[in-house]
Amino acid sequence: xGSAEQGPRAAGEDRAGPVAPRAGDVSANAGGVxxxxxxxxxxxxxxxxxxxxxxxxxxxxALDSTIVSTAVPQIVGDLGGFSVFSWxxxxxxxxxxxxxxxxxxxxxxxxxxxxxxxxxxxFLVGSILCAGAWNxxxxxxxxxxxxxxxxxxxSTVQTLAADLYPLKDRPRIQARMTTVWASSALxxxxxxxxxxxxxxxxxxxLINVPLAGLALWLTARHLVEPxxxxxxxxxxxxxxxxxxxxxxxxLLFALVQGGVAWPWLSAPSLGLLAAxxxxxxxxxxxxxxxxxxxxxxxxxxxxxxAAVNLALGALGVLMIAPMVFMPTYAQTxxxxxxxxxxxxxxxxxxxxxxxAALCQHVYRRIGFRDTAVLGMSLAAVILFSFTLLPxxxxxxxxxxxxxxxxxxxxxxxxxxxxxVQSTVGWAERGTTTASVLFxxxxxxxxxxALLGAVANATVATRLAxxxxxxxxxxxxxxxxxxxxxxxxxxxxxxxASRHLRDAVAAAVDHIFLGAGAAAVVALLVLLLMAPRxxxxxxxxx
Numbered sequence: 001x002g003s004a005e006q007g008p009r010a011a012g013e014d015r016a017g018p019v020a021p022r023a024g025d026v027s028a029n030a031g032g033v034x035x036x037x038x039x040x041x042x043x044x045x046x047x048x049x050x051x052x053x054x055x056x057x058x059x060x061x062a063l064d065s066t067i068v069s070t071a072v073p074q075i076v077g078d079l080g081g082f083s084v085f086s087w088x089x090x091x092x093x094x095x096x097x098x099x100x101x102x103x104x105x106x107x108x109x110x111x112x113x114x115x116x117x118x119x120x121x122x123f124l125v126g127s128i129l130c131a132g133a134w135n136x137x138x139x140x141x142x143x144x145x146x147x148x149x150x151x152x153x154x155s156t157v158q159t160l161a162a163d164l165y166p167l168k169d170r171p172r173i174q175a176r177m178t179t180v181w182a183s184s185a186l187x188x189x190x191x192x193x194x195x196x197x198x199x200x201x202x203x204x205x206l207i208n209v210p211l212a213g214l215a216l217w218l219t220a221r222h223l224v225e226p227x228x229x230x231x232x233x234x235x236x237x238x239x240x241x242x243x244x245x246x247x248x249x250x251l252l253f254a255l256v257q258g259g260v261a262w263p264w265l266s267a268p269s270l271g272l273l274a275a276x277x278x279x280x281x282x283x284x285x286x287x288x289x290x291x292x293x294x295x296x297x298x299x300x301x302x303x304x305x306a307a308v309n310l311a312l313g314a315l316g317v318l319m320i321a322p323m324v325f326m327p328t329y330a331q332t333x334x335x336x337x338x339x340x341x342x343x344x345x346x347x348x349x350x351x352x353x354x355x356a357a358l359c360q361h362v363y364r365r366i367g368f369r370d371t372a373v374l375g376m377s378l379a380a381v382i383l384f385s386f387t388l389l390p391x392x393x394x395x396x397x398x399x400x401x402x403x404x405x406x407x408x409x410x411x412x413x414x415x416x417x418x419x420v421q422s423t424v425g426w427a428e429r430g431t432t433t434a435s436v437l438f439x440x441x442x443x444x445x446x447x448x449a450l451l452g453a454v455a456n457a458t459v460a461t462r463l464a465x466x467x468x469x470x471x472x473x474x475x476x477x478x479x480x481x482x483x484x485x486x487x488x489x490x491x492x493x494x495x496a497s498r499h500l501r502d503a504v505a506a507a508v509d510h511i512f513l514g515a516g517a518a519a520v521v522a523l524l525v526l527l528l529m530a531p532r533x534x535x536x537x538x539x540x541x
Contacts, residue, residue, distance in 0.1 A: 047222055050222050064146070075201050084140070088139060091143045093147065096150045101244050107430025107431075116219055122149030127208035129142035129145060155430065161173045167418070174356060174418060175414070253272060299432065304419075311376075312439050312440040314519070315443065315522060316439070316444040316446070318518040318522075321508075322515075329504065333505045344398065345402070348405055351410065362374070362415075368419030368534045372411070373523060373526050375408050375409065375413075378404070379405060384513070454507070
């Protein structure tokens, strides 16, 4: 399980792709999944309490945003701070994202169990603090604490899923994890609304206490890791960890606030981006000198890992189109209510885990890379086809798009995660998993900024080209007034409502074109960078 940055030859990967198996190697199957000497012993099947603890930990992260989002009106009504309430979510996301690489390295250095216990306990403390927040500033600060724990949960659970299951069984546990996210997307908003209405918004955080407590107990009692030699524990690169945290925080803060709090070309945006670039240069220098860097160079020098990182970053970009802008399209253009928009979104979250659970039958025949290429090719076609829908579309048409898109993306993401985790040993799996999750999350932030700018530009152009106010009375004159007009469409004249609806439809079309372009980028990355046969380490099956 060599950990040299150049990438060990035993891992089966060189400039020409995977090396041929040597005598005594496990024979490669026909599906483009190669195995060879130098791997680790096969994991034993985890016990039920361990699986339950992993599901609970993942459920804490998955349920968090959806259950809190429906309680926003009650939170703002009680604490005030409407102008900054978006940081209740942005602060949490920032904390999760910038700590992923740190926790990934700590997983490889200290072991999975202590990191998982620490993350669960910190998430529990953050939830209790959030429930006791006395104003919006305190709630945002405590949400950041909660996010620091959420980063450990997200990274460690995905790593343990690969540790505890042999390759042939990993799609099963990964499909369960995806089902947790899908179930949270369906149950979270309704549960959050019920708690906020009948028990108070503070219970949207207190509900985490028994779940996190049970997860802590199960993990501490039942999760057993193999004993590792103390010689394999290197010094923790705390300087690199601080540098990564600062660099990521500056970049994400610039992406979240740019185009919202200030224009993109303003001094704050340019200053934050410049500071992020400068801190990135400092991080590179620190990491080159570190004995055990938080972001080792081999993460980007190995073709397989680098290709998966970039491809999942593109996935994060394109996911913004259906997840962020489809609800607005459903309510504004299609005329659906919140429930109808939620059901439209549910179609994608239902087909995704089903596709993920079945994709193993595909990649065992054609390989990890080609399965992902097939899934993203279908996703690109589906995304571009959305722009061909008639206007106004019938509700079943975008519903079919969402259903098919979820199936295509399930076929794309899971083979890449399972495949890339199978190319590294125990001592590198935490770092590899964290790099993949980090790139996907950063891709979401970049996608929100880019596609949000596309939406704003399209709507602004349509407003500028609108007919005379005497012809279309009541149409918002400024972009900032559009959200208020969308919230109260009954206050608009029929002509203004129709013009605004057309503007939103055009904006969403352009957003889906951008998402389709991101899908093409992911395809090119896989075809040009990823080896056709992932260099999978041997496992006794």
